[in-house]
Amino acid sequence: MPSNTAFQEIPLAVIKTACSNCNLRELCLPMGLSDEEMHRLDDMVSTRKRVKRSEHLYRAGQEFDSIYAIRSGFFKTDVLLEDGRDQVTGFQMAGELLGLDGISAERHTCNAIALEDSEVCAIPFTRLESLSREIFTLQHHFHKVMSREIVRDHGVMMLLGTMRAEERLAAFLLNLSQRFTARGFSHAEFYLRMTREEIGSYLGLKLETVSRAFSRFQEDGLIAVQQKHIRILDIPGLKRLMTHHTP
Amino acid sequence: MPSNTAFQEIPLAVIKTACSNCNLRELCLPMGLSDEEMHRLDDMVSTRKRVKRSEHLYRAGQEFDSIYAIRSGFFKTDVLLEDGRDQVTGFQMAGELLGLDGISAERHTCNAIALEDSEVCAIPFTRLESLSREIFTLQHHFHKVMSREIVRDHGVMMLLGTMRAEERLAAFLLNLSQRFTARGFSHAEFYLRMTREEIGSYLGLKLETVSRAFSRFQEDGLIAVQQKHIRILDIPGLKRLMTHHTP
DNA sequence: TATCGCGGTTGACATGGATCAAGCGAATAC
DNA sequence: GTATTCGCTTGATCCATGTCAACCGCGATA
Numbered sequence: 040m041p042s043n044t045a046f047q048e049i050p051l052a053v054i055k056t057a058c059s060n061c062n063l064r065e066l067c068l069p070m071g072l073s074d075e076e077m078h079r080l081d082d083m084v085s086t087r088k089r090v091k092r093s094e095h096l097y098r099a100g101q102e103f104d105s106i107y108a109i110r111s112g113f114f115k116t117d118v119l120l121e122d123g124r125d126q127v128t129g130f131q132m133a134g135e136l137l138g139l140d141g142i143s144a145e146r147h148t149c150n151a152i153a154l155e156d157s158e159v160c161a162i163p164f165t166r167l168e169s170l171s172r173e174i175f176t177l178q179h180h181f182h183k184v185m186s187r188e189i190v191r192d193h194g195v196m197m198l199l200g201t202m203r204a205e206e207r208l209a210a211f212l213l214n215l216s217q218r219f220t221a222r223g224f225s226h227a228e229f230y231l232r233m234t235r236e237e238i239g240s241y242l243g244l245k246l247e248t249v250s251r252a253f254s255r256f257q258e259d260g261l262i263a264v265q266q267k268h269i270r271i272l273d274i275p276g277l278k279r280l281m282t283h284h285t286p
Numbered sequence: 287m288p289s290n291t292a293f294q295e296i297p298l299a300v301i302k303t304a305c306s307n308c309n310l311r312e313l314c315l316p317m318g319l320s321d322e323e324m325h326r327l328d329d330m331v332s333t334r335k336r337v338k339r340s341e342h343l344y345r346a347g348q349e350f351d352s353i354y355a356i357r358s359g360f361f362k363t364d365v366l367l368e369d370g371r372d373q374v375t376g377f378q379m380a381g382e383l384l385g386l387d388g389i390s391a392e393r394h395t396c397n398a399i400a401l402e403d404s405e406v407c408a409i410p411f412t413r414l415e416s417l418s419r420e421i422f423t424l425q426h427h428f429h430k431v432m433s434r435e436i437v438r439d440h441g442v443m444m445l446l447g448t449m450r451a452e453e454r455l456a457a458f459l460l461n462l463s464q465r466f467t468a469r470g471f472s473h474a475e476f477y478l479r480m481t482r483e484e485i486g487s488y489l490g491l492k493l494e495t496v497s498r499a500f501s502r503f504q505e506d507g508l509i510a511v512q513q514k515h516i517r518i519l520d521i522p523g524l525k526r527l528m529t530h531h532t533p
Numbered sequence: 534t535a536t537c538g539c540g541g542t543t544g545a546c547a548t549g550g551a552t553c554a555a556g557c558g559a560a561t562a563c
Numbered sequence: 564g565t566a567t568t569c570g571c572t573t574g575a576t577c578c579a580t581g582t583c584a585a586c587c588g589c590g591a592t593a
Contacts, residue, residue, distance in 0.1 A: 118444055122529045126447045128440045140440065142433035149440065168426060172419045179415060185432045186389035192439035193375045193387065193396065197365055199446035200373045200490035204580070235541065243447035245581055250542055266541075266589080282369045451550065481570065492551055497572055513559080513571075537592080547582070555574085562567075 056087040056110070056160055066134030066221065067108050068162070068180065076174050083166045084108070088159050096137065096151040096159060103141030105161040109133050112157020113232040116140075116149045117240070127241040129191075130154075130215075130233060133222060139188055154232040199243045202281075207242040208252045209277040212262070216271055227274075231267040303334040303357070303407055313381030313468065314355050315409070315427065323421050330413045331355070335406050343384060343398040343406060350388030352408040356380050359404020360479040363387075363396045364487070374488040376438075377401075377480060379465060386435055401479040446490045449528075454489040455499045456524040459509070463518055474521075478514040 058069045059077045068084075069077050087110060090096050096107060099119060114131045128149055131137055141147040142164065171178035198207050220226035231238070235246040235253075242249070256262045261277055263270040271277070305316045306324045315331075316324050334357060337343050343354060346366060361378040375396055378384055388394040389411065418425035445454050467473035478485070482493040482500075489496070503509045508524055510517040518524070 118440055120444065120448070120529070124448045126444050128443055139433055140436050143430050143437050148437050168422075168429065172422070172425060175415075175419070178419060182415070182432070183390045185429070185436070186386055189387050189432070189435050189439060190390050190395050192436060192443065193365055195443055196375055196439065196446060197367065197371075197373050199443060200487070201367070201371045234539095240447070246541080247543085247582085248580060250540095251580095254542070282367070482572095483570080493571080494552085494573085495550055497570095498550090501572070535593085538590095540587105540589090542585105542587075544585085545583085547580105549579100549581090550577105551579090552577070553575085555572105557572080558570095560567100560569080563565085 056084065057081040058084055058160075061110065061160075063108075063110065063134040068136065068177070068184070070180050071176050072174070072180075073176075076176065079170060079174065080177070083170055084160045084162050086161045088161060090114075090153040090157045090159060092153055092155050092157075094153055096153065097141075097147045098150050099147055101147045103138065103145050103147050103164070105163050106136055106138040106141075106167070107151075107159040107161055109135050109137065110158040110160055112159075113154045114151050114157065115154055115233060115237060115241075116151050118149045125240065126243075127233075127237050129195075130241065132218060136184060136188075139185055154237075204242075204244055204248050205252050205255065206281050207244065208238075208249060208256070209261075209280045211238065211242060212269070212271060213274070213277055213281070216274070227271045229269055231269060303331065304328040305331055305407075308357065308407075310355075310357065310381040315383065315424070315431070317427055318423050319421070320423075323423065326417060326421065327424070330417055331407045331409050333408045335408060337400040337404045337406060339400055339402050339404075341400055343400065344388075344394045345397050346394055348394045350385065350392050350394050350411070352410050353383055353385040353388070353414070354398075354406040354408055356382050356384065357405040357407055359406075360401045361398050361404065362401055362480060362484060362488075363398050365396045372487065373490075374480075374484050376442075377462075377488065380469060383431060383435075386432055401484075442488075451489075451491055451495050452499050452502065453528050454491065455485075455496060455503070456508075456527045458485065458489060459516070459518060460521070460524055460528070463521070474518045476516055478516060 058064055058067070058080045059074070061067070061069075064070070064077070069080050072080065088096075088107075090112070096114065109131055111133050114137060115127050116129045116131065116137070117125050117127045119125045131151075137151050137159065138147065140149055167181070171181055198210055202210065215229065215231075216226045219229050233241075235249045238244075239246045239249045244252075253262070253264045256277075257264050259276070261271075261273045261280070263272060305311055305314070305327045306321070308314070308316075311317070311324070316327055319327065335343075335354075337359070343361065356378055358380050361384060362374050363376045363378065363384070364372050364374045366372045378398075384398050384406065385394065387396055414428070418428055445457055449457065462476065462478075463473045466476050480488075482496045485491075486493045486496045491499075500509070500511045503524075504511050506523070508518075508520045508527070510519060
């Protein structure tokens with residue numbers, strides 16, 4: 040339950056950092072920049088913050104002034120409806136950006152919560168805008184990132200609108216696997232940072248349904264589950280499950 | 287059914303146009319620009335295209351080079367899955383932008399289809415980028431528009447993930463009403479440009495369910511429906527229906 | 534080491550929306 | 564003007580997922 044402290048300042052440790060020696064630079068905002076351009080980014084992205092597990096990076100309603108690049112860790116974003124219902128709108132990992140939704144109204148529209156101890160780089164948005172007026176590559180890449188977010192959301196809409204429970208979970212696992220791979224981790228074995236309930240919320244399912252689907256996948260030899268530890272045994276099988284629907 | 291002509295060129299009538307005397311300028315991209323800046327936009331947004339009812343403005347997979355501002359008419363966008371399933375991802379009306387999803391991969395990721403005879407202004411994207419490097423207001427407004435799209439998509443995810451059939455339809459009608467109002471049309475009376483099936487696809491429901499929900503709303507005195515003609519009789523009632531869920 | 538509590542699993546049952554099917558009226562084609 | 568098709572409505576039935584409930588096990592805490 041969100042307390043009424045929703046808008047209070049949360050103390051976050053702040054550290055100096057730089058894009059130019061970050062090993063995520065090829066996944067993150069600096070992608071494609073020259074060394075000289077990258078150093079100009081360094082000046083802007085100068086503050087790193089630690090966010091402990093279960094702490095908010097920002098809350099819906101708070102004033103927007105920065106977007107955040109995840110340097111390490113894992114986040115979820117969620118939206119709350121007036122009547123108490125909420126939904127997880129995404130899970131974000133290292134190299135991904137948080138806070139793009141806040142640009143439109145100069146106010147965050149969702150909560151961002153760390154699912155494990157994490158570090159983010161704060162990117163003051165007005166400075167990002169002014170720098171991207173000077174560096175074409177940065178401007179263009181930023182536009183691509185925002186557009187990619189829209190495409191991603193369309194994918195989720197597709198999933199919520201047309202897929203059955205098991206298809207949704209298969210799509211979810213394949214997506215995680217693919218993103219872990221892109222970060223140099225095993226594509227077949229990982230720990231889930233989120234609970235069954237959070238997965239369910241994201242996929243538009245109840246936690247019991249998620250749990251049953253995991254068990255079913257295990258019975259069918261597609262995965263091995265033990266609590267949050269997942270081993271994917273049959274990627275083609277999961278893909279087949281996703282596309283092979285029976286109308 | 288999409289034919290195998292998916293990527294052929296469609297002849298579209300092209301007309302000269304200008305933002306500075308467009309009555310949608312306060313809703314559309316030029317929002318907030320000075321007269322001088324607006325005239326610089328005019329040079330860029332020089333081609334208007336007519337798209338007839340049921341014609342494609344663009345198709346998924348086509349190369350992306352422009353975004354489009356709707357000058358008049360009504361569109362839907364939809365995504366197709368490999369296995370044939372598809373989903374309507376949005377309905378767009380005058381003053382709204384189409385094609386933002388194409389920026390990320392320099393290729394359109396969905397189809398845009400006119401639901402009535404329409405006119406759009408083509409905005410070459412590289413020119414938009416270069417102009418927005420010069421005009422701060424334009425740059426900032428464009429970022430807001432992209433961000434607003436992300437927020438809108440989160441709203442749809444919420445709807446698909448947490449709402450019941452009647453809540454979804456109520457939300458849909460209220461959203462349309464609000465957008466028509468912003469365009470100076472009646473907020474209480476309008477023609478739906480889309481079929482029950484398209485509404486259902488957008489809302490993650492079958493057309494029969496949409497039809498039944500319309501009938502139910504009519505019985506309850508919330509709206510008057512006759513085919514595509516809708517009169518909203520009780521806005522607070524619809525809002526209550528949306529938020530008053532029983533857990 | 535014992536206890537507590539949360540997250541997860543599993544079973545039994547309920548139900549909202551999907552599916553299947555029939556029929557009707559309005560638009561479109563002939 | 565008539566035929567045909569398409570979009571819509573409505574009814575009967577089915578099924579996937581939600582709901583409710585019991586229980587389990589691991590990790591945290593005393």
